[in-house]
Amino acid sequence: LRQANYDILTGLPNRMLALDRLKLALAQARRDESKVGVMFLDLDNFKHINDTLGHDAGDTLLIEAARRISSCLRGTSTVARLGGDEFLVVLPGLNGPDASSQVAERILKTFAPPFMLSGQEVFVTTSIGIATFPDDSDNSGTLLQHADAAMYEAKHKGKSAYARFTPEMSEVSHERLQMESHMRKALELGEFELYFQPIVDTASGGLVAAEALLRWNNPAMGMVMPDRFIPLAEETGLIIPIGEWVVKEACQAAYCWQAMTGREISIAVNVSPRQFRDPGFTDAIMRALNDSNLRPELLELEITERLILDNSIETADILKQLDKVGIRLSVDDFGTGYSALSYLKSYPFDTLKIDKSFVQDVLKENEDASLVRAIINMAHSLGLKVVAEGVEEEDQTHFLKAEHCDYSQGYFYSRPLPEQDFIHWLETNERANLK
Ligand code: C2E
Ligand code: MG
Ligand code: MG
Numbered sequence: 001l002r003q004a005n006y007d008i009l010t011g012l013p014n015r016m017l018a019l020d021r022l023k024l025a026l027a028q029a030r031r032d033e034s035k036v037g038v039m040f041l042d043l044d045n046f047k048h049i050n051d052t053l054g055h056d057a058g059d060t061l062l063i064e065a066a067r068r069i070s071s072c073l074r075g076t077s078t079v080a081r082l083g084g085d086e087f088l089v090v091l092p093g094l095n096g097p098d099a100s101s102q103v104a105e106r107i108l109k110t111f112a113p114p115f116m117l118s119g120q121e122v123f124v125t126t127s128i129g130i131a132t133f134p135d136d137s138d139n140s141g142t143l144l145q146h147a148d149a150a151m152y153e154a155k156h157k158g159k160s161a162y163a164r165f166t167p168e169m170s171e172v173s174h175e176r177l178q179m180e181s182h183m184r185k186a187l188e189l190g191e192f193e194l195y196f197q198p199i200v201d202t203a204s205g206g207l208v209a210a211e212a213l214l215r216w217n218n219p220a221m222g223m224v225m226p227d228r229f230i231p232l233a234e235e236t237g238l239i240i241p242i243g244e245w246v247v248k249e250a251c252q253a254a255y256c257w258q259a260m261t262g263r264e265i266s267i268a269v270n271v272s273p274r275q276f277r278d279p280g281f282t283d284a285i286m287r288a289l290n291d292s293n294l295r296p297e298l299l300e301l302e303i304t305e306r307l308i309l310d311n312s313i314e315t316a317d318i319l320k321q322l323d324k325v326g327i328r329l330s331v332d333d334f335g336t337g338y339s340a341l342s343y344l345k346s347y348p349f350d351t352l353k354i355d356k357s358f359v360q361d362v363l364k365e366n367e368d369a370s371l372v373r374a375i376i377n378m379a380h381s382l383g384l385k386v387v388a389e390g391v392e393e394e395d396q397t398h399f400l401k402a403e404h405c406d407y408s409q410g411y412f413y414s415r416p417l418p419e420q421d422f423i424h425w426l427e428t429n430e431r432a433n434l435k
Helices: 015-031 046-053 055-070 099-110 140-156 167-186 226-236 239-261 281-292 305-309 315-324 356-360 366-381 394-402 419-434
Strands: 035-043 078-083 086-094 115-117 120-122 126-133 162-164 192-201 207-218 222-224 266-270 299-304 328-334 351-354 385-388
Touching (some): 015 078, 035 055, 046 055, 055 078, 099 126, 099 162, 126 140, 167 226, 207 226, 207 419, 226 239, 239 419, 281 299, 305 328, 366 394
Parallel strands (some): 126 162, 207 266, 266 299, 328 351, 351 385
Antiparallel strands (some): 035 126, 078 086, 192 207, 207 222
16 A cells, blocks of 8 residues: 555655645545645756766655655645655645745745765755646646646746746647657757858958858748757757757858868857757767868857856866867857856867957947956956847947957848859858958
8 A cells, every 4th residue: 555655755745646645635625615726846957967867866855855855744734745856735724825935935935055975965955846726727637737838937037946837838838848749850850950140350350150040941930040949959958969960960051161261160050058968969069070070170059158057067078178178169159158167278279259238339348348358358468259140230230349359240241041142142241241
């Protein structure tokens, strides 16, 4: 009986017993016209901890998490482990709409102290979604789905957060599911396409490189922009095969242009932190270079500051390895993420890309101009090249020239273009520059 109803690891009720309890609680609530809170919890980055610290550490974490969640609840509530790192909390007899929020806040608070895992202090957070009977639904299955949708919303808010269900969320979670299933087939069906945006020498306006930007052409959804699907690709791990495809295509394209124009054009490729966690990452990069014959010095990997924050990845080792073979490395969206600058000197970066949010107001806001100026000077004194992103107006190029910003990229020069259009741009731009 115990085995059928309880989770062996944590001793908590399992999914089956949890659903029974939920149905009982709903029946009771119908009789006395009370409310029931249904809470869906998912630990943030659990898979990551499991992968890096091992399964024993993962188990210890689940047991301790179960204990912490239980400590926040009254006797009439149920905590269950649904599987993996997912927990369900049933809160019967809620009085007032804030009662479940208060419980959620208590739970988030008990996750604040570090967990001791394999002799290390590890900070773990959880995301919580809440649905309420009868406000959100009177059906146990639907309540669970709604709480799950709210949980995704909480994750989106930036983790260690809770969210209550709202009707718009069920559309979002439906769209998510749909997108995920489309995405699984997209590579096979050839729905991905690379666009290329020129990166020019600020002083001369001549082309030096292109950034490969991913587009997803789906018959049902139309053209999907990366901001809409990359987060989901990261969450589902699909970014690994997609990222491999991107770097392979990008290297091939750059080699093609070289053969066509007789001169070397670098190619910049965006990589997600998630790709660094894949043990096959560096091999995939090397394979793309070998297969395309592109010189490693012509490949530049763009990395966001998020990666440096993620100190559980052997970031430094991987970056050094890539640096050793000659691949260039740049910090993308500089200035929007982490503000500890020490990483700039300890990691082998070559380039710093100033985020477009600073470049955009460089002529309107004094502070932005000062920031851009300071970033350029700092980068140069560290021996880094600088790219200004999001250059849209001619006046900005004057400012950037005066400040000796090495390279520029933005709509002023060209929007990201499909490969054929890019080749056309390349030819006309070359001619213009020869004149
Ligand atoms: P990013 O790497 O910072 O790329 C620059 C983004 O700024 C691109 O958006 C580009 O279209 C846009 N942009 C360029 N010039 C201007 C301008 O003058 N004004 C304005 N307002 N925007 C400009 P896009 O193509 O939508 O890509 C968004 C983000 O998605 C990229 O930001 C990058 O972080 C990510 N991404 C794109 N392709 C890939 C990929 O293959 N792999 C991964 N992991 N991420 C990718
Ligand atoms: Mg980029
Ligand atoms: Mg950027």
